[in-house]
Amino acid sequence: MTLATMTISIATLLTLLAAFSVALVNRWYGEHFSSAVECRKVMEADGQEHDHYSFTASRSNTFIGHTVGRAYIAFAAVRYDHLMRKHRPATSV
Structure with missing residues (x-):
């Protein structure tokens, strides 16, 4: 795995984690x-x-x-x- 591929993969995972966290906060707190x-x-x-x-x-x-x-x-x-x-x-x- 090259450095660029790993960087893109990590950035994608962090973006998905942030979106999931925002969705949970909106659901819990309204x-x-x-x-x-x-x-x-x-x-x-x-x-x-x-x-x-x-x-x-x-x-x-x-x-x-x-x-x-x-x-x-x-x-x-x-x-x-x-x-x-x-x-x-x-x-x-």
Whole structure:
């Protein structure tokens, strides 16, 4: 076995071990916080199509959910607000 093959094999095993560990931690401790932005195409009554965005966030009643989750959701909400300002339709005067 060459050095390159052994290095690739060890790196692959370590990656699989890390992925397995993350999966176990997620299963044991659950989801502490999450946020999502969804975009839908909406057809109006006059036949015009536009994008409709929605923001959803949740956090669990845990220490991580209250601390890190609160900060994560606050940053996600700021990003959503910037997205809404950028995609705001032009209003006619």
